[in-house]
Amino acid sequence: MSKPVRMGVVGTGSVAVRGILPNLICDDIQDSVNVAAVCDLAPGRAKAAAERFGAPHYFEDYDALLKSGTVDAVSLATPIGLHYEQGKAAIExxxxxxxxxxxxxxxxxADELIALAAEKDVRLVASPGQMLRPVNRAMRDAVKGGSVGKVIWATTGAAFGRYHENxxxxxxxxxxxxxxxSWYYKKPGGGPLFDMTVYGLHTLTGILGPARSVTAMSGIRLPEREFMGKMYPVEMDDNTVILIDFGDALFGFVYGVVAGSFPVFASAIIYGTDGKIENGNLNGKPIDFPERATEAEFGWQSSLPHVHGEHLKLDEPHVYEDVMQLVDWIREDKPSVATAEHARHVVEIFDAAYRSAKSGQAQELRTTFEEID
Ligand SMILES: NC(=O)c1ccc[n+]([C@@H]2O[C@H](COP(=O)([O-])OP(=O)(O)OC[C@H]3O[C@@H](n4cnc5c(N)ncnc54)[C@H](O)[C@@H]3O)[C@@H](O)[C@H]2O)c1
Known part of the structure; x- marks a missing residue:
């Protein structure tokens, strides 16, 4: 076994402070990974995070972190619109x-990052690792095994609500x-598709496989949002509906909206000639998978490979799981299910949806991804 991975957490905002850092400092994983540095450009935030979580180094400048030689890997917990440039700089x-x-x-x-990572021989893991969840793999196997008969159509989606403000x-x-x-309302990277629908669309494509083309309508339904008594303009579409063609007349309906959602969050509903499957239930009855009893006792995240003990009491264990997927890949050369290629296909669906909404034309998709077990 190699030395612990020296992890840099970039962006010490909500998900880092509530989820990533508390999980990464737990005793059980210190032989595998240490929080070596934190970075945030907001004055005083990185220092405060380093003090609270015992990180030996902190930076307010991202380039200074990259050049410092203090880390082997980074977890990017910054606004989504920064991930490309920060990812590229890290890989370089x-x-x-x-x-x-x-x-x-x-x-x-995403193409550029995947190619650059191959050139530089570094590993990429992309959240959300929805297909790490045994229930989603069981649904995929059930659908492939014909449990719902011939698949006819499928749906997933999510609503912004006021989750982040609260x-x-x-x-x-x-x-x-x-x-x-307020970056959640801005371009690039704001809006409910990149933020929330991304979970269910990983699930849906993880079960049905890659899609072929996309048609969409999209716009801004709420021009302003309120946070702490101040009004902020909404600059990114907050209301998008997408039709997806999976080929052979198998269709999907996917949405990211201001309010109102029907599938269980992060799940997908798949309808076939013999019924429907959703969130591990086939026609209302639980499908069988080995981790079901553990999930019933300790919650759905307890079936993820690194989530046990202390981690079950902390926020966002599934995000911690994705970080550990990278740690294992680096140390044990064990490829993760949460691949950059799957994430790229989901990104392409959103990217194509926005282009379709603008042009009024269906958009062909060109990316694909391999299923990993
Ligand atoms: N909030 C959640 O519930 C949640 C859950 C899972 C995943 N995520 C993901 O985590 C990421 C961060 O989301 P969040 O809600 O924690 O955002 P946030 O706004 O709470 O925190 C982002 C942090 O990044 C910092 N930052 C901005 N620009 C920076 C730069 N150039 N260099 C260094 N730091 C910079 C900000 O100062 C802020 O502290 C996003 O990708 C989001 O999709 C969020």
Whole structure:
């Protein structure tokens, strides 16, 4: 076994402070990974995070972190619109990268990162690792095995609601609790598709496989949003509906909207000639998979490979799981299910949807991904 991976957490905002850092400092994984540095450009935030989580180094400048020689890998927990340029800079410096969702905002950006990572021989893991979930693999196997008969159509989607405005680290007064979420309304990278629909679309494509083409309508339904008594303009589409062609007249309906959603969050509903499957239930009855009893007792995240003990009491264990996928890949040369190629295909669907909504034309998709077990 090699030395622990020296991890740099970039962006010490909500997901880092609530989820990634508390999980990564747990005793059980210190032989595999250490938080070596944190980085955030907001004045005082990186220092405060380093103090709270015991990181030996902190940086307010990302390039300074990359050049510091203090880390082997980074977890990018910054706004989505920064992931491409920050990912590229990390790879160019020979660092492995975990992308919090979503990896990039265009398929061309993802192409470039995947090619550069191959050239530099570094590993990429992209959240959300939905197909790490045993329930999703069981649904895929059930659908492939004909449990719903011939698949006819499928759906997933999510609503923004006021989730980010209400997160507990946003309304305080110190650097780790006054984290403004208004980038979620801005371009590039804002909007409910990249933020929330990304979970269900990983599930849907993980079960049905890659799609062929996309048609969409999209726009801004709420021109302003309120946070802490101040109004912010919404610059990124917040209401998008997408039709997806999986080929052979198998269709999907996918959405990212301001409000109103029907599938279980992050799940997909697949309808066939013999019924429907959703969130591990076939026609209302649970399908069998070995981890079901564990999930029933300890919650759905307990069936993820690294989520046990202390991690079950902390926020966002599934995000921690994705970071550990990168750690294992680096140390044990064990490829992860949460591939950059799957993430790129999901990004291409969103990218194509926005182009389709603008042009009024269906958009052919060109990327694909391999299923990994
Ligand atoms: N908030 C959640 O519930 C959640 C859950 C899972 C994944 N994520 C993902 O995690 C990422 C971060 O989301 P968040 O909600 O924590 O955002 P956030 O706004 O709470 O935190 C982002 C942090 O990045 C910092 N930052 C901005 N530009 C920077 C730069 N150039 N260099 C260094 N730091 C910079 C900001 O100062 C801020 O502290 C996103 O990819 C998001 O999709 C968020």
């Amino acid at each position: 410096n020979g660092l492995h990268v975990h992308f919090n969702k979503t990896m990039t905002t265009t398929a061309a950006e 997160e507990k680290v946003r309304t305080g007064s110190d650097p780790l609790s006054n984290i403004n979420p």
